[in-house]
Amino acid sequence: MSLSDDLKLSRRLSAVLRPTPEGLWCPEGAFYIDPPRPVDRAVITHGHADHARAGHGAVLATPETLAIMGERYGRDFAGSVQPLAYGERAMVGGAEVTLSPAGHVLGSAQATVRQGGLTVTASGDYKRRRDPTCAAFEPVPSDVFITEATFGLPVFRHPPDTQEIGRLLHSVRQFPERAHLVGAYALGKAQRVIQLLREAGYDETIYVHGALERLNRLYEHFGVSLGSLAPATGSKADFAGRIIIAPPSALADRWSRRFPDPVAAFASGWMSVRARARQRGVELPLVLSDHADWDELTDTLKELSPQEVWITHGRDDALRRWAELNGLTARALHLVGYEDEDDD
């Protein structure tokens, strides 16, 4: 392709979707994808707070994501809402939008925008490995694939989740007099940890921090059955040998003092690096992430092999280097405002 073809393509692409300080902007459809501040019209990929904010004029998202936003922000979190199920098409202004599963959390979607014969897919946050609490990622052939790179360094290769859950259960057997307090982000990670425990045959009551209760109910409403759950209230002795799931910030909070000599566990992709575990005072790191690890990121890019890869946030330097070595065109968008719920 010649230089002038390159320029032409990039001009045509920016008519479909372009990065702006307010977020990814679709001029034909007059909407933003996951804008960090309130806008007139937004397409939301998933319910994590840094992607789904309250106060937009109109919101298009999957029914699950809309339900999550309603649960978190109250019924009138937006002027109007438009549910769009996976695989259905909607015209927004002059652009066609479809949502496909991203495998990140319940309701998470990739937003594909088609316009003028070009296809651009904004994948939001995603992962490729199995997750019993949400629909599996579906690759969408696209001219441009917009990816995250939260774990975009080759040191991040998450181990099998059965192994991590096995370590938790082993520790519960080895220290039956202690409580096991698992820090897990309230939306997605917490329910996945519970579900993985159930798959591993753990059918005891699992105790949960109050901040998780509403989302747990919502997951159950959407057909993810979590087994016997109970609030983490009671006397100290009741929690010996028990597993308690709580938001990560509660691990070092005064709240944790109600448990007998708790083993602080933390379910996060960052836990493969010991310094990160030590920094947070984590005794039992569980490498469980809802983000693609290095192999999932690079496998996905190889599989889709788009004309261009755009990287929204995370370690774009290393992923761009990899793309260069593998003959792909990649650019960093440096979008701001996306945090990493794994690190909360």
Added chain:
Amino acid sequence: MRAFAALLDRLSLTASRNVKLRLIRDHLADAPDPDRGWALAALTGALSFKAAKPAMIRQAVEARVDPELFRLSYDYVGDLAETAALIWPARYGSNREPDLSEVIDALNDAKRGEVGGLLEGWLDALDADGRWALLKLVTGGLRVGVSARLAWQAAADFGGVEVADIQEVWHAQSPPYADLLAWLDGKAERPSVDAQGRFRPVMLAQPIDESDFSKLDPAAYAAEWKWDGIRVQAVSEGGIKRLYSRTGEDVSAAFPDVVEALTYEGVIDGELLVLRRGRVAPFGDLQQRLNRKTADPKIMAAHPAGIRAYDLLAADGDDLRGLTFVERRARLETLVAALASDRIDLSPVQPFQSWEDLAALRAAPPAGDPQAAEGLMLKRLDSVYEAGRPKGPWFKWKRDPHLIDAVLMYAQRGHGKRSSFYSDYTFGVWLEDADGAHVLTPVGKAYFGFTDEELKQLDKFVRDNTIERFGPVRSVRASREFGLVLEVAFEGLQRSKRHKSGVAMRFPRISRIRWDKPAKEADELATLERMLDQAEPARE
């Protein structure tokens, strides 16, 4: 290898002694022979491999990974072994994970040029945790916060025996400790303890309580100074010369000057000190020599070490531990006199008639070395040398600690059980700056001495009065008008170039929380400087 890797992983992330003991004990119970013996060897620092170097690991990784991606990763992770373990792109072909013993046997047999190939094969077969453990093992220094003493305690817990029983046989055994473990399993007799040069478990003193004196007869006890160095056992038998710490760790390599002076046939129990022409130097001088794997000739010359002898446990092939203190002391005096060494002298016995006499001596030690002593030791004249800390035969009577009132400046989150508490406290005293304003200068850090209830109160004070947060550390309000005064007790004070205040405390702890005391009435740095001058008379 997998179980060993899991053990190291958990050990590296807990600060709790009890948890560490349980993890090691369970490993000894669950892991097969000879792997568990090798694990014990690794934890007690009994293994070293000369052939594997960090540069070799780096080379192996760079042969497989793009250097730019490796650089970005290493920058992020910060530790070479860990980066290599995580990033290693395994190739097909290694079908089984190596056992720990297989790795150790192969490394011991390998020629220099073969080590790289062996490592690559193992790295291919292991997962990230296994690779991390392998790399820590072969490059030496597990750094998982386990001392040899702790590992022995875990082995003792596992076998249901006393730790002293393990210490006594330890140095007569070698990895992977088949006989020792068979004994701990209850399947064999205790292994032989006849080996020359072995460590004898040490006898320790109980702290004396003021109320004990009325029950004790002064005529039945000998008194001597409690020297402020480190307790050692100096063994010289059949040409084997070793210096052990009181927990039985072999510290010979750091003190070749002392080892060379062990020209007798027997086992001396004494205090390791820096001795300059027969005079005891402050503990800080000895510190220059500690925690080194080898001795630096310059430091050795500037800080000559020696032993002040307390006791004699064996001589000329006889075990003297069953004799009385008086009998052992007589043999010790003869032996030390015959040595006429400037590296080994005698801890003198202090004559006294009554407990009042002794109290006066303790309160006002005569000029010279006794000024630097930590206090007095009392030993029953008829006491045999008994491992452990029996109640009655030996007492220690420490000098009262120094006390100062300091102001709480920073607090840091604790670990393990204390991770929800701000439990490590940095405190400071007042200093007048160039403009005549009073400012606080930090003089130390303490994390014990308070009750659980007081910890809750301190934690609340920190949370309620936080000014700034720096990661796990918070600064708290501390001014002339408002601040929390802590009474800090400590054992000694040294000049220190590393501390901004110029002083460093030994063994500081919170002795009282002075909720009642106004911050401006806390001590001045000048008070500490005066203590320094008293404790450290002008050098010759």
